[in-house]
Amino acid sequence: MSIEKNEEFRPKIVAFCCNWCSYAGADLAGSSRMSYSADVKIIRVPCSCRVNPMFILRAFERGADGVIMCGCHPGDCHYTSGNFYARRRMTLLFSMLDYIGVENGRTRVEWVSAAEGAKFSQTMHEFVDKITSLGKNVRLEDLRCRN
Amino acid sequence: MKTEKNRAEMIKEISGVNPLKCMKCGKCSASCPSYNEMDIKPHQFVSYVINEDIESLVNSKSLWKCLSCFACVERCPRDVKPGKLIDAARQIVVRERGNTYLDPDEIPELIDPDTPQQLLVSAFRRYRR
Amino acid sequence: MQRIGVFVCHCGTNIAGTVDVKKVVEMAAHEPGVVHAEDYAYMCSEAGQEKIHKAIKEKKLTGLVVCSCSPRMHETTFRNAAEKAGLNPYMVEIANIREHCSWIHKDMEEATEKAVILMRAAVAKVNLDAPLKPGESKVTKRALVIGGGIAGIQTALDIAEAGYPVDIVEKTPSIGGRMSQLDKTFPTLDCSSCILTPKMGEVNAHPLINIYTYSEVESVAGFVGDFTVEIRKKARSVDMNKCTGCGLCQEKCPSKKSLSEFNRGLSTRSAIYTPFAQAVPNVPVIDRDACIKFKTGKCGICSKVCQAGAIDYDQKDEIITEKYGAIVVATGFDMIKLDRYDEYAYSQSKDVITSLELERIMNAAGPTGGHLERLSDGKAPKEIVFIQCVGSRCADDRGKSYCSKICCMYTAKHAMLIRDKYPDTNVTVFYIDVRTPGKNFDEFYRRAVEDYGVNYIKGQVGKVIPQPNGKLLVQGADLIDSKQILKEADMVVLAAAIEPNEGVRKIATMLTASIDTNNFLTEAHAKLRPVESPTAGIFLSGVCQGPKDIPETVSQAGAAAVKAIGLLAKDKLLTNPCTAHSDELLCNGCSQCANVCPYGAITYEDKEVNDHGIRETRRIAVVNDALCQGCGACTVTCPSGAMDLQGFSNRQILAEVDAICR
């Protein structure tokens, strides 16, 4: 039985990276040429506390298959307490998404410092594999946006 | 006859070791109790595997001198586990020679009384796999 | 509608190598609002910026998108280029198609598609940009140096030389740090205290430098130019103004059993002590855990013998609050703990010592008065073995993954000094590689080998076994002669790895300075800004930033001082204009945002508001632009979206999300 793979499923992944740590970590992963899948697109935010649950739900609504938010390690935040608030907010959001039946692998939070280029690339590899295994996001998508 | 390349690959796969991590510090040789009886020294196992010179490794005396006490594995600062490499080399020898495995009740006569207990333990560890 | 210009950089082949820049330009031309799109080999070059000026003037652009390297690299370059051509510098957005795209993807088609998406997101964002003007904030003309070692001393001296007041905060009772514990220094074999003590004197005498010893930083608030720091001056129980430093109290003090930290625990000291003779300030400290007066209430001999009446048992910790414009971290290093390296029998035998302990033993003011002797039986060692890279270059969790950089040189120094002073003592060094990267460093090492006959063996030591006869059996490998070495040694010296001083992580959290997993402070840029922390106003001096020797520490200390002086010389600083702003028509005045603001930049006032004809006074949130650092915590806590962040507004980020998911 031959499963004809029409066009191989390419996940759309949005990554919110905080300007001081994880964005710098992504830069380091880039300059050290540590490759990861091209499906990940990075949006720069001043701090992980800037990420509003509305942005994440909007990303899913517009057809994203996975959303990952990266920030500084707790205690290292450039604004002293930003990532603590983000951590609580994201825990509640993920719990609510799990509550309404969305696979909880679709969202993730990872603390990456400016010196952890390898960890950033490794995290993106894991996340892309997880989302590819989960397949297309159908539960949180706005059908109008499917072009 | 398998080529040297995939024998080396097999050794790496069985032992789960990335030989490139070795920084040639020699701590494994320094910790090896049966260093002097060996022709190829523990710190050389890694370079023989990297250079894919498995033939000489397999025919070397040290293949059977290693007690599998894993002192080298314990102390290697780069987690290169030379003990596991030579162990994997032995596996290749055993596998290539067809299936003339030892059968359990042959063992008692083969062992002379003053074999070091450590040798038996490492033998069980190897064949248990 | 905005008139946007898109410039796509080749960056030589860095981008053009895996991204079809022509395709990106072609796709850019179709984006809404884009009236000009072109590519060029090096956008950050003069010629590249010239293209920007020309396009802005000719096409009267109102927004600019540059698809190039990371904004952390050239955002300021392109903003200045835009400003020179009359465009507000904050109407510029950067799409990172190098570090986040061309460098990490191999397939041309895949990388180009991603570059186009990133370009689209940047265009979507710039469409919603608004012109911003940076505000100003004041600069307190005073610097704080945390740590009183050679790094802190040198930085303080250089800053004070430029005429700015400096405070040094040192945790131990005296400045001097690790260098004061050394005997000689490489490569010149100067006596360490001979070159350090004059500097300590200079610092002590300098009118602009104020030294807080036996003190720690308690808390740091504020940001660049306006730090408010609380320093806890721990109670010394000795009045510093009265004490003449005669040392009588130390002699008479009956409690003599506590271990001297300065001598690495190899000798004892009295409860009231100064760490070493040349201590600055030369005022003793009472160790309240060891002092009999504090433990039992009896004794009090020191106050009786002190003619100056300087002893004051009920002295309390003092909190000093001070304002600073710049802070330099110079917290230094310490040796790693060797208790997990039992193959070297460090904790089993007293004759296995670390190199720092050897420094103290060979130092005239050390526990053995400068005579090289075994700590177990006091005899002179005839056979000494040095083991290099103990805990360094180790990938397992026992040690450190990095090379500690200074051990090869100081071991060569030790070997040379021992062979020179005790010619009949054999010295053997087990090494992996001898790293001597410095002026006169390799010549120094060759002198140890050629002139003093130090026996260098390429190979490591497997284990050290303390023998019943008191000697140490060293089992090592000689990779060159392919021999296993069994050597009986009288003394084994471990060149152990170095790590940042504990407590640096707490300071990094207070300063919000980023720090890596090895506890070294992360520099703003590894090559181009090695002495600044990414957090503005925080500078790094010495080993707190990475392993280095004294010459490098002193040069980095000077560099950190110059950076700090550069900051203090300014009367006012341009502040980040991307601050939060509350829309008075939407604000409920519910004060949720004030709870999350780390800088206390949000206040409330009752304001007369005309909301579509309804005129009433409402409680409105007001953001103080000088304090706000633009983190955005308030914008998410605000349910109605009244609070928005300029430069990263809700609609902009949503536009980027839409552009990416389209």
Next chain:
Amino acid sequence: MQELINRAKELLADGTVARVLGWKAGDLPYNPEPAYFEKEEDFADFVYNGFCGANLSKYMIEASKLEGKTLVCLKPCDTYSFQELMKEHRVDRDKAYIIGVGCKGKLDIEKIKAMGIKGIKSISGAEIDDEAETLTIDTIYGEKSCAYKDAMLERCHVCKGKDHMIFDEIIGESKETKDADRFAEVEKIEAMSPEEKFAFFQKELSKCIRCNACRNVCPACSCRKCVFDSNKFDSAQKANVDSFEEKMFHIIRAFHVAGRCTDCGECSRVCPQGIPLHLFNRKFIKDINELYGEYQAGADLEPRTPLTDYRFEDAEPGIVAERG
């Protein structure tokens, strides 16, 4: 109830209050409406019985802007909302004269109808001073009766307790009605498989017609201009075309009130489609209690709410995946 009316008239007469905020009898016996009473004779159709479920705290936002004091009758669960609004400076404490009215559990007319009781002419046994054991309902098909408990609102079965958090005086006694675990329903849903959970909420939320009744009644959801109506967020869609938009609206609304929702149950009560909206808020309350320590919004005036506070050792978001 008569005692309440006399007291209200007294305070109105001697001028301590300029108006009284209570309930006026509606056209049917089971739908009293909140109303202002300014003159003696208005009190003719003042009513306070088992159907007066509305939470009057939210009206106090506008009432605080009027001249003079307003007398407001607050049930025990309403007082939490009043304190939340005080915490956020939306109501003015000294513009309100609070009478803590007794409460024996409020009734849900949908439940009565669900029992097949139709054509209701009058209901007795729902008065505040009755024993609240059984309801006798006179309908055009004859007389029906049912137990008070079966007709009670879901929120009264998990009542937070009958003591008023804030009041100037208390009139009428209350009766304990809690007989169920507050998070039982939430736990039941959490135990379902992802497919079942998704199907459950898909079914429930697809009924949502975005009438915004839940938003209008919720005391915590009292922004001057809601984010879903302003252009601040590009989310101002009124008519929803796809299933996801209701989810987005209700999740974001639950997020905005998280840590501030007092679980007064009004959203579920007023929903014309009968969607159990309290399940969202209660899920957040359950998570906050488990992860960050017991917290009851409105129980005190402490400004720090769970989402504007933090501890170094908070759980990592990954815990959600581990908990499953």
